Amino acid sequence: MPRLIVTLLALAATLPAHAGRIDNGTWTHACGPRPAVVSLDLKNADAFNKSVGAVNTYRQTQRAWLDCLQKEGNADIKATSDLISQTINGEAQAAREANEKIATDAKAADSKFGDGK
Numbered sequence: 868m869p870r871l872i873v874t875l876l877a878l879a880a881t882l883p884a885h886a887g888r889i890d891n892g893t894w895t896h897a898c899g900p901r902p903a904v905v906s907l908d909l910k911n912a913d914a915f916n917k918s919v920g921a922v923n924t925y926r927q928t929q930r931a932w933l934d935c936l937q938k939e940g941n942a943d944i945k946a947t948s949d950l951i952s953q954t955i956n957g958e959a960q961a962a963r964e965a966n967e968k969i970a971t972d973a974k975a976a977d978s979k980f981g982d983g984k
Contacts, residue, residue, distance in 0.1 A: 887943050894943075898935035902928040 887896040905925040908918035 887939060894940075896936060896939050896943075898932055898939060902932055 887894050889895075902925060905921045906918070907922055908914040
């Protein structure tokens with residue numbers, strides 16, 4: 868069992884530093900806040916033309932933010948999945964080793980105390 872703990876600690880140290888966390892059902896990330904929505908100004912043609920630049924900047928910022936969310940989310944999903952798989956595999960290996968020892972001890976006991984004399 869101590870080997871499993873050492874393995875898990877080593878694995879945790881290799882997880883990406885940007886990995887988010889889930890707290891009370893909410894996933895936090897390092898992509899920053901959602902970009903503030905900008906609208907087209909429809910008061911008149913001049914106001915509209917002036918607002919187009921801000922809308923285009925918003926769209927570029929929004930696209931970059933969504934790309935960040937997707938990349939970080941996928942990294943977090945993979946890291947979490949890998950950690951869970953390694954934990955399960957480590958526990959299964961520990962159980963196999965314990966059962967092998969029990970079987971070996973049972974054979975030794977049979978040889979020593981049972982019909983195998």
